[in-house]
Amino acid sequence: MAYLLSVENFAKIGEFIYRKSGIYLEEDKHYEKLAKYINTRALELEIDSFRKYFFKLRFDDKPGDEFQALMNAITVNETYFFRERDQFExxxxxxxxxLHKTMPVDRPLRILSSPCSTGEEPYSMILHILEEGNLIEQRDIEVVGIDIDSTVIDKAKAAKYSSRSIHAIPKDILGRWFEKKGLAYELSEDLKGTVDLHVTNIFDKAQMRKLGKFDVIFSRNMLIYFDDASRKEVAMTFYDMLNPGGYVLLGHAEYMSRIVSIFNAKKVDNTLIYQKQ
Ligand SMILES: C[S@@+](CC[C@H](N)C(=O)[O-])C[C@H]1O[C@@H](n2cnc3c(N)ncnc32)[C@H](O)[C@@H]1O
Structure with missing residues (x-):
C-alpha cells in the first residue's frame, strides 16, 4: 500500500503530536498505524497529499475537530475495572x-482520574467508596475523570462494558451495581453520572485549571507514553492542582522519584503514594 506519509514527514507530524499532547511516537512502532490513518482521513477529506492534511491540521482546524480525530485514532485506551486493585483499597x-480527618469537613474530598479512558478507573473508585460504606455517610466525595480522547469519554458516559472490562470485579459487587443487558454489563442508573467526565488534554493548562483543586490524583498508565520532559511537566501540573497534604498515585511501572523530587513518597501496604507537603 502506498502511504501519503513519508518517513521524513513522520518526524514532522510526530513532533507536532508530541508538542500538543506529550505523546511520543516512535517510527518503528507507530509509523504504519499513523500512515494508514492519514490515508483514510485524506480519502474522507478528499485531499491527495500529506502536505494538505498537515496544513489543515495546523492552520485550518478552528474548532479543533481534526486534532481531536487524530488523538482519538492514536491513543492507547487499555483499561479495566479494579485494575491494580490494591491502589483502590x-x-x-x-x-x-x-484526609477526612485533616481536611475541612465543610467541603467535599475531590479525586481526579487523569486519564480515565472509558471510565473503569473512576467508577472503580466510586464502587470502592460505596462498598466501604462509612466515609460516604460522613462527607461528600467528588470524582472527576478526564481524557484527551473524546470517544472514550462518550463511552464512559454511556457506562456499558464488555465481559473483559468487568472480569476482575468480584461477583457480589458486580451483581449489586451492574445490570446484564445482552452481552454488555451496564452500570446501574444510580451510579451513572456519579463521575464528572471531561475531554481534557493534560497539557492544556487553561482546561486543567478549570477543574479546580484536588485531594487525590490517580494518573496510571499514561506517563509511560511520554518522554521525561513531558512527564516532568505533568508532575508539576499535578503538584499545582493538589491541595497541601494531597496524594498522587501512579501506575505500577511509573515512579515519581524518576521524574521530580517535590513529592514525599510513602509506602502503604506495598503501594507507593506521593504526598504534597
Ligand atoms: C492506557 S489508558 C489508562 C487508563 C487508566 N488510567 C488505567 O490505568 O486503566 C491511557 C489514556 O491516556 C490518555 N491520554 C494520553 N495522552 C493524554 C493527554 N495528553 N491528556 C489526557 N489524556 C491523555 C489516552 O487517551 C488513554 O485513554
Missing amino acids: VLVNKILPE
Missing part, C-alpha cells in the same frame, strides 16, 4: 480516612 482504607 489504599484509597478507601488509608488515604480518604486520613
Whole structure:
C-alpha cells in the first residue's frame, strides 16, 4: 500500500503530536498505524497529499475537530475495572480516612482520574467508596475523570462494558451495581453520572485549571507514553492542582522519584503514594 506519509514527514507530524499532547511516537512502532490513518482521513477529506492534511491540521482546524480525530485514532485506551486493585483499597482504607480527618469537613474530598479512558478507573473508585460504606455517610466525595480522547469519554458516559472490562470485579459487587443487558454489563442508573467526565488534554493548562483543586490524583498508565520532559511537566501540573497534604498515585511501572523530587513518597501496604507537603 502506498502511504501519503513519508518517513521524513513522520518526524514532522510526530513532533507536532508530541508538542500538543506529550505523546511520543516512535517510527518503528507507530509509523504504519499513523500512515494508514492519514490515508483514510485524506480519502474522507478528499485531499491527495500529506502536505494538505498537515496544513489543515495546523492552520485550518478552528474548532479543533481534526486534532481531536487524530488523538482519538492514536491513543492507547487499555483499561479495566479494579485494575491494580490494591491502589483502590489504599484509597478507601488509608488515604480518604486520613484526609477526612485533616481536611475541612465543610467541603467535599475531590479525586481526579487523569486519564480515565472509558471510565473503569473512576467508577472503580466510586464502587470502592460505596462498598466501604462509612466515609460516604460522613462527607461528600467528588470524582472527576478526564481524557484527551473524546470517544472514550462518550463511552464512559454511556457506562456499558464488555465481559473483559468487568472480569476482575468480584461477583457480589458486580451483581449489586451492574445490570446484564445482552452481552454488555451496564452500570446501574444510580451510579451513572456519579463521575464528572471531561475531554481534557493534560497539557492544556487553561482546561486543567478549570477543574479546580484536588485531594487525590490517580494518573496510571499514561506517563509511560511520554518522554521525561513531558512527564516532568505533568508532575508539576499535578503538584499545582493538589491541595497541601494531597496524594498522587501512579501506575505500577511509573515512579515519581524518576521524574521530580517535590513529592514525599510513602509506602502503604506495598503501594507507593506521593504526598504534597
Ligand atoms: C492506557 S489508558 C489508562 C487508563 C487508566 N488510567 C488505567 O490505568 O486503566 C491511557 C489514556 O491516556 C490518555 N491520554 C494520553 N495522552 C493524554 C493527554 N495528553 N491528556 C489526557 N489524556 C491523555 C489516552 O487517551 C488513554 O485513554
